[in-house]
Amino acid sequence: MTQTVDERPTPTTAPALEVREGRKSFGAVHALRGVDITVRAGEVTALVGDNGAGKSTMIKCIAGIFPFDSGKVLVNGAPASIHGPGQASAAGIEVVYQDLALCDNLDIVHNMFLGREMKKGLRLNETAMETKAADVLASLSVRTVRSIRQQVASLSGGQRQTVAIARAVLWNSKIVILDEPTAALGVAQTEQVLQLVRRLADAGLAVLLISHNMNDVFEVADSINVLYLGQTAAQVRTSDSTRAEVIELITSGAPSTGEAVQPRRDRPATSTTTNGSRPE
Amino acid sequence: MSTSTLPPASSPSPLAGAVEQPTFGENVQGYLSKIRGGDMGTLPAILAFLILSAVFVVLKPGTFTSFLNIANLFQQGAVVATIGMGLVFVLLLGEIDLSAGFASGVCGAVLAVTLTNKQWPLVAALPAALLTGVGIGLILGLLVAKVGIPSFIATLAAFLAFQGVVLLIIGNGGNISITNKAVLAIENQNIVPWLGWVIAVAALAVYVGLSLRRWRMRRSNGLLVLPLASLAIRLGAVVLLVLALTFVLNQERSLNPSRTSISGIPIVIPIIVVLALGLTFLLDGTAFGRHVYAVGGNAEATRRAGINVARVRVTCFVICSTLAAFAGIFGASRATSVDPNAGGSNVLLYAVGAAVIGGTSLFGGKGRVVDALIGAAVIAVIDNGMGLLGYSAGVKYVVTGAVLVLAAGVDALSRGRLRGAR
Numbered sequence A: 001m002t003q004t005v006d007e008r009p010t011p012t013t014a015p016a017l018e019v020r021e022g023r024k025s026f027g028a029v030h031a032l033r034g035v036d037i038t039v040r041a042g043e044v045t046a047l048v049g050d051n052g053a054g055k056s057t058m059i060k061c062i063a064g065i066f067p068f069d070s071g072k073v074l075v076n077g078a079p080a081s082i083h084g085p086g087q088a089s090a091a092g093i094e095v096v097y098q099d100l101a102l103c104d105n106l107d108i109v110h111n112m113f114l115g116r117e118m119k120k121g122l123r124l125n126e127t128a129m130e131t132k133a134a135d136v137l138a139s140l141s142v143r144t145v146r147s148i149r150q151q152v153a154s155l156s157g158g159q160r161q162t163v164a165i166a167r168a169v170l171w172n173s174k175i176v177i178l179d180e181p182t183a184a185l186g187v188a189q190t191e192q193v194l195q196l197v198r199r200l201a202d203a204g205l206a207v208l209l210i211s212h213n214m215n216d217v218f219e220v221a222d223s224i225n226v227l228y229l230g231q232t233a234a235q236v237r238t239s240d241s242t243r244a245e246v247i248e249l250i251t252s253g254a255p256s257t258g259e260a261v262q263p264r265r266d267r268p269a270t271s272t273t274t275n276g277s278r279p280e
Numbered sequence B: 001m002s003t004s005t006l007p008p009a010s011s012p013s014p015l016a017g018a019v020e021q022p023t024f025g026e027n028v029q030g031y032l033s034k035i036r037g038g039d040m041g042t043l044p045a046i047l048a049f050l051i052l053s054a055v056f057v058v059l060k061p062g063t064f065t066s067f068l069n070i071a072n073l074f075q076q077g078a079v080v081a082t083i084g085m086g087l088v089f090v091l092l093l094g095e096i097d098l099s100a101g102f103a104s105g106v107c108g109a110v111l112a113v114t115l116t117n118k119q120w121p122l123v124a125a126l127p128a129a130l131l132t133g134v135g136i137g138l139i140l141g142l143l144v145a146k147v148g149i150p151s152f153i154a155t156l157a158a159f160l161a162f163q164g165v166v167l168l169i170i171g172n173g174g175n176i177s178i179t180n181k182a183v184l185a186i187e188n189q190n191i192v193p194w195l196g197w198v199i200a201v202a203a204l205a206v207y208v209g210l211s212l213r214r215w216r217m218r219r220s221n222g223l224l225v226l227p228l229a230s231l232a233i234r235l236g237a238v239v240l241l242v243l244a245l246t247f248v249l250n251q252e253r254s255l256n257p258s259r260t261s262i263s264g265i266p267i268v269i270p271i272i273v274v275l276a277l278g279l280t281f282l283l284d285g286t287a288f289g290r291h292v293y294a295v296g297g298n299a300e301a302t303r304r305a306g307i308n309v310a311r312v313r314v315t316c317f318v319i320c321s322t323l324a325a326f327a328g329i330f331g332a333s334r335a336t337s338v339d340p341n342a343g344g345s346n347v348l349l350y351a352v353g354a355a356v357i358g359g360t361s362l363f364g365g366k367g368r369v370v371d372a373l374i375g376a377a378v379i380a381v382i383d384n385g386m387g388l389l390g391y392s393a394g395v396k397y398v399v400t401g402a403v404l405v406l407a408a409g410v411d412a413l414s415r416g417r418l419r420g421a422r
């Protein structure tokens, strides 16, 4: 059933994040029926699957929005019990939700620091927050925002996504989870966000990218985890697999040959991008 | 300030430190386009205030602007403004408190009973009245945030119940008079003129000094600041307004000065100013204030940010009812007694109206403490001016209702426009 084949040839350290046999039901709905994933630092791990496969549910469990009913979550190899957004943050996990979770009526700075405001005594330290927010955006090479004191309501979709991502990396987080960050974006903005995602991993973060866009996945991901009807079908390395194989896993939950996905260097690459070569 | 013609790569990111400061012209343009975009803030209320005042000055020259009447306006508006300031917190959540009027009545009744009937000293009676407000807010907040009753229903029930509580405390048809000098002084005594000047000038000096220091610090840290001209206009307007009001209120306003002299700032005004400054600091300067706005903007996002949303909600209801308790004390002082209708009739609707007319949104997430003060001024002017013109209470209510609908309409339409803009 669960064939987690992918491991790096020589895993030197424990993965940043690991889930084993995660399960979650909403009443009679078994949304997750055994999920396994390994997310390594310095890599983008893609979580793919059809609509309703359970991707969003899985990351909400990881983030403590609601906990897994059963199963194990390991952070840096150590078991972690995460029962609330605060505990997830404490464990270095930050999530950019599909439904962005920004406050439209607050400006960029206040959104980035929401819940973790910098203070001087009782007073908010606006200067420090504004400076740090500007630094983080600059370090992400974000140049598209006019003023970080404008309300989030006035931003475009791509800019909002950028703010949400910047918010996630503001906290020296180790693991950043992004739920369909490009789903609502146009071509140019998608490209910008994907480059940003890649830069996060290159900076040493463990990135978990949820998507059902194969172009996005093959463009930035190092490893692909496929979810099928609430179960993990496989986790494969991007460089070792083809688009057709991954699509087969998404649609049928099993590789086309009926066996576990193995490196298939013998097979010719189908159509476009197939492996880890990515734009810098 | 527009200097950089360098390619963006060689100049620092516009976000990192060296921001390009807007010019005065750009600032004015930005403000105008914000207004066109539907975000009008307090502008309609200020315009309404000026236009209404002008109309009453023309129709009733001499009387409306008489020094006596201007002082009257403040004393009349104190209760509504105070309840309104508390309501801003609840409205920011996107909730409502319909019971705030009668909550002020309950607290006023507690003050009257403890002071007059039980002969408590003031230092015990005042805290008793204020703590009654805290308790009421706690109950309402828990009903809304923990039990999950919509605030409209929870506070409607409380509206009815508190009306009964006031009746039970005071007794049917009864009336407890207030004789404590300190309580009576709040609404009926004035600060001696020279002290009024000292307080006004000192407060302005602190305000201008702090504003300039903050501006300089932000600028030297390379953060976005208002153009100096805009800042000067804003500070100048505040200074002028405060000095003019101090001057007017310090004039002799007794109808028969040879017998009794009345002049000076009514004591209730500095009390309200201190409350307003404290609440503004809470809302603008602290993390709690950010969380209030965040809950009103997107409660789920606030929860995911690890903030205890229920606690924020309960605290806002406590603030609202506590301000109602202050209003109850002011009301008791003004009426020199507490009767079963204290905090009743139009008090609550005027207070909600004050906040909304001032620019606080009924949809949550947008509003400021001063909104309640400006809106209360508009309502006081309508109430007072139409009274002077001899209109009946019926006409006054209809006009005030129309103004409230207008304000709520502006709020709803501007919200629609902001949404549509995206």
Ligand SMILES: Nc1ncnc2c1ncn2[C@@H]1O[C@H](COP(=O)(O)OP(=O)(O)O)[C@@H](O)[C@H]1O
Binding pocket: A026, A029, A031, A049, A050, A051, A052, A053, A054, A055, A056, A057, A058
């Ligand atoms: N809060 C919930 N209550 C009940 N069912 C839910 C809830 N959240 C998700 N589900 C169900 O779980 C399944 C997986 O949903 P989701 O995780 O959103 O899928 P994906 O993100 O992969 O498209 C769906 O069948 C959905 O209806």
Ligand SMILES: [Mg+2]
Binding pocket: A055, A056, A057, A098
């Ligand atoms: Mg989803």
